[in-house]
Amino acid sequence: MSDQADKAPREKPRWREDFPVRWAQERYVSRRELAKFLTLGSALLATAGGVIAAIGNRGRREPKAPEVRVADASSVPVGGSALFRYPTSEDPCILVRGQDGSLRAFSQVCTHLSCAVVYQPARDELFCPCHHGVFSARDGRPLAGPPVRRLPMIQVEQRGDDVVAIGIGSDDS
Amino acid sequence: MTAICAFIAMLLGIQIWLVSAALEALLSHDRAVLIPAALASLGLFAINGGLLWTALRYDAGQRMAAS
Numbered sequence: 001m002s003d004q005a006d007k008a009p010r011e012k013p014r015w016r017e018d019f020p021v022r023w024a025q026e027r028y029v030s031r032r033e034l035a036k037f038l039t040l041g042s043a044l045l046a047t048a049g050g051v052i053a054a055i056g057n058r059g060r061r062e063p064k065a066p067e068v069r070v071a072d073a074s075s076v077p078v079g080g081s082a083l084f085r086y087p088t089s090e091d092p093c094i095l096v097r098g099q100d101g102s103l104r105a106f107s108q109v110c111t112h113l114s115c116a117v118v119y120q121p122a123r124d125e126l127f128c129p130c131h132h133g134v135f136s137a138r139d140g141r142p143l144a145g146p147p148v149r150r151l152p153m154i155q156v157e158q159r160g161d162d163v164v165a166i167g168i169g170s171d172d173s
Numbered sequence: 174m175t176a177i178c179a180f181i182a183m184l185l186g187i188q189i190w191l192v193s194a195a196l197e198a199l200l201s202h203d204r205a206v207l208i209p210a211a212l213a214s215l216g217l218f219a220i221n222g223g224l225l226w227t228a229l230r231y232d233a234g235q236r237m238a239a240s
Contacts, residue, residue: 031178032228032232034178035177035224035228038181038221039181039218039224041185042188042217042218042222043218043222045188045189045192046188046214046215046217048192049188049211049213049214049215050214050215052207052211053208053210056199056204057204111201112201114200149203
């Protein structure tokens with residue numbers, strides 16, 4: 001008698017007591033509502049793209065780069081390098097003297113993920129230690145590794161013993 | 174409607190990729206791609222909006238015909 005009572009199905013399964021589903025509070029989402037929601041997300045993403053473009057182009061209206069004395073020419077021997085900041089104190093640059101004795105300067109910020117590049121005089125290259133990117137120390141073009149864009153060149157002039165930065169070369173220079 | 178939902182979701186995926194690529198370009202100081210990416214994202218939103226509008230308009234037409 002007691003066995004039959006144990007095997008009799010309960011009116012309410014145990015799981016329903018533990019995990020009650022309140023159907024009255026459930027809400028049916030139609031495909032139209034889903035499409036509206038997705039389109040709203042699309043609008044937000046388009047806005048985000050516009051904001052990113054606005055932030056990126058905010059600095060384009062900067063005044064012409066000033067002339068700044070960046071180093072003593074005599075302090076940079078053949079195969080040597082010197083660091084300076086141009087055109088602002090937040091823009092690290094590197095001045096190198098190649099084996100031919102000419103002075104060249106580049107932005108020190110790797111165009112891959114913004115690590116600082118260092119000069120390798122033996123190969124006349126600028127090397128990024130983060131991801132092993134290599135740039136030519138002649139014109140800044142990428143030679144190896146992940147970077148695909150050249151390093152911006154800084155135009156420098158030697159006036160007596162002073163090395164003066166006079167502008168920033170374009171990406172295509 | 175299901176097909177339109179799927180198409181909008183697919184375009185949304187492309188927009189997410191565009192925004193992440195634009196953010197990466199911004200962080201690596203590659204300004205050249207920012208405006209094209211923003212315009213492409215805007216274009217995809219226009220397509221999405223057009224699809225939604227078409228679907229809702231079709232839906233309204235069907236309801237009016239039924240009533």
